[in-house]
Amino acid sequence: MSAIISVKNLVKKYKNAQTNAVDNISFEVEEGEFFTFLGPNGAGKTTTISILTTTLSKTSGEVKITGFDTDRDSSKVRQNVGIIFQNPSLDTNLTAEENIRFHAILYGLYPFRPSYELMPQSYKKRVKELSEVIGLGNELFNTIKTFSGGMKRKLEIIRSLMHKPKVLFLDEPTIGLDPLSRKNLWEYLKTVRKQQNITIFLTTHYLEEAEEADTVCIISKGKIVSLGTPTQIKNTLIDEYILIDADNRNKLTKELESKKIKFTGNGPFKIDIENKNLQKLIQDIKTPLSMLKTHSPTLEEAYLEIIAERENNLSS
Numbered sequence: 527m528s529a530i531i532s533v534k535n536l537v538k539k540y541k542n543a544q545t546n547a548v549d550n551i552s553f554e555v556e557e558g559e560f561f562t563f564l565g566p567n568g569a570g571k572t573t574t575i576s577i578l579t580t581t582l583s584k585t586s587g588e589v590k591i592t593g594f595d596t597d598r599d600s601s602k603v604r605q606n607v608g609i610i611f612q613n614p615s616l617d618t619n620l621t622a623e624e625n626i627r628f629h630a631i632l633y634g635l636y637p638f639r640p641s642y643e644l645m646p647q648s649y650k651k652r653v654k655e656l657s658e659v660i661g662l663g664n665e666l667f668n669t670i671k672t673f674s675g676g677m678k679r680k681l682e683i684i685r686s687l688m689h690k691p692k693v694l695f696l697d698e699p700t701i702g703l704d705p706l707s708r709k710n711l712w713e714y715l716k717t718v719r720k721q722q723n724i725t726i727f728l729t730t731h732y733l734e735e736a737e738e739a740d741t742v743c744i745i746s747k748g749k750i751v752s753l754g755t756p757t758q759i760k761n762t763l764i765d766e767y768i769l770i771d772a773d774n775r776n777k778l779t780k781e782l783e784s785k786k787i788k789f790t791g792n793g794p795f796k797i798d799i800e801n802k803n804l805q806k807l808i809q810d811i812k813t814p815l816s817m818l819k820t821h822s823p824t825l826e827e828a829y830l831e832i833i834a835e836r837e838n839n840l841s842s
Contacts (some may be wrong), residue, residue: 528556528557529554529555529556529557530555530556530557530559530592530692530693530725531553531554531555531561531578531590531591531693531725531727532554532588532589532590533551533552533554533574533578533587533589534552534587534589535550535551535552535586535587535588536548536550536551536577536584536586536587536588536589537549537550537586537587538570538573538574538577538582538584538585539585545747545748546585546748547551547570547573547748548570548573548574548577548584548748549747549748549749550587550749551570551574551745551748551749551750552698552704553743553750553753555570555725555727555741556725556740557692557723557725558719558724558725558740559725559726559740560719560725560726560738560739560740560741561725561726561727561739561740561741561743562726562728562729562730562735562736562739562742562743563575563727563728563729563740563743563745563832564655564729564730564733564736564742564743564744564745564829565744565745565746566746566833567828568747569745569746569747569748570745570747570748570749571729571745572697572793574745575695575697575727575729577589577596578591578596578695578727579603579604579607579609579695580596580600580603580604581596584596584597591603591606591607591693592606592607592692592693594606600794605633605689605691606691606692606693607691607692607693607694607695608686608687608689608691608693608694608695608724608798609686609694609695609697610679610682610683610694610695610696610697610699611697612697612698612701613684614675614678614679614680615676615682615683616670617670618669618670618671619667619669619671620669621666621667621669621670622657622662622665622666622668622670622673622681622684622734623642623653623666623667624665625670625681625685626653626666626681626684626685626688627639627642627645627649629685629686629688629815630649630689635649635688636649636670636687641666641741646690648776653666653684653688656684656687656688656718657684659714659717659718659721660675660680660684660714660718661680661685661710661714662677662680662681662684664837665677669731674707675702675703675707676703676704676706676707676710676711678702679699679703679707679711679712680711680714680837683711683714683715683718687718687722687724688736690722691724692724692725693724693725693726693727694719694724694725694726694727695727696715696726696727696728696729696730697712697729697731698729698730699711699715699728700730700732701731708732708735711802712735712755712838733824733825733826733829734824734825734826736756736798737756737824737825738756739755739756740755741753741754741755742754742755742756742759742825744759744829744832744833746832746833746836746837747836749784751832751833751836756825758826759825759828759829759832760823760824760827760828761823765797766798766799766800766820766821766822766823767796767799767820767821768795768796768797768799768804768807768808768818768819768821769794769795769797769817769818769819769821770794770795770797770811770815770817770818770819771794771795771815771816771817772793772813772814772815772816772817773814773816774811774813774814775792775793775829777813777817778793778795778813779792779795780813781812781813782795782797782811783809785810785811787807787810787811794817794819799820804820
C-alpha cells in the first residue's frame with residue numbers, strides 16, 4: 527500500500543486573518559482507502575479540500591495527490607481526481623447524457639461531437655457501464671429538470687467517474703437527500719469503489735456515514751485533534767457500559783457492593799464493561815433484573831466529545 531494523498535505541514539492563512547485557517551496539519555491516505563474528514567463549521571475542512579483539489583493555493587507545506595504536487599502539477603492532479611460538491615453543478619437544461627458528454631469533452635477525453643450517436647464506441651461503453659452500476663440507465667436521455675435529488679447525485683457520480691479518477695472527493699454528497707436516497711447512494715458508491723479500487727475522501731455531517739470508514743480525521747480550529755479508525759477513536763474516549771435495574775433496587779445495590787462490582791447511579795445502575803466478561807458478569811448477578819441494556823459508543827458521541835474537549839481547552 528502506498529500513500530495516494532500526502533499532506534505535510536499544510537498551512538493556509540488568509541489575508542488579514544489573525545489565525546491560520548489550516549494550521550500545520552499532516553496526514554496520509556492510502557490507495558483504495560475510505561478516508562473521512564470531519565469537523566465543525568469553520569474548522570478548516572473546506573479550505574483543506576479546496577487545496578487538495580487545486581481550487582485554492584496554500585500558504586506553505588506540501589500536498590501531493592497520486593504523486594503529483596498540487597502547485598507544480600495541478601493539471602495532472604485534476605486528471606486523477608473526481609469531485610462531487612455539496613450543491614449539484616449540473617446544467618438543468620441538458621439531458622443526463624449531455625451533461626456527461628460535455629464533462630468528458632472538457633476533460634479532453636474525447637473530441638467534441640454534437641450528439642450521442644456520433645460519439646466513439648468507447649464513450650458509449652463507458653457511459654453504459656457506469657449508468658448500469660449506478661442505476662440511471664433508463665433516464666440517460668431525459669432532461670434533468672425532472673430529476674429528483676437522488677437521481678442528480680447518481681448523475682454526478684457517473685460524470686465524476688468518466689475519466690477514471692484514482693481519488694473521489696465527496697463534499698457532503700448526501701446533504702438534502704431523504705434516508706432511502708442516502709442509503710442507495712452509498713450502495714452505489716461501495717460498488718464503484720470495489721470494482722474500480724477508487725480512494726474515497728469524504729466530508730459529511732451524517733456521522734453514521736463515517737462509521738464504515740477505514741480512517742477518520744477530525745479537525746478543529748485548523749488543527750487535527752484525532753486521527754485513527756472509528757473503533758480507535760471511540761475506544762480512546764468513551765467506554766462501553768451496561769445499564770441494569772431491578773424492582774428491588776435496594777437488594778441489587780447490596781449485591782453489587784458485596785461482589786465488588788463497581789457501579790454508578792441509584793437506578794438504573796451503570797457498570798463499565800472495560801475488560802470484563804459480560805456474560806459472566808450478568809450470570810453472577812442473582813437479583814432478578816427488570817432492565818438490561820448494553821451501550822456501545824457511536825462515532826458521533828466520540829466526535830462531540832472530542833470537539834467539546836477541544837473548545838474547553840482553548841477557552842480555559
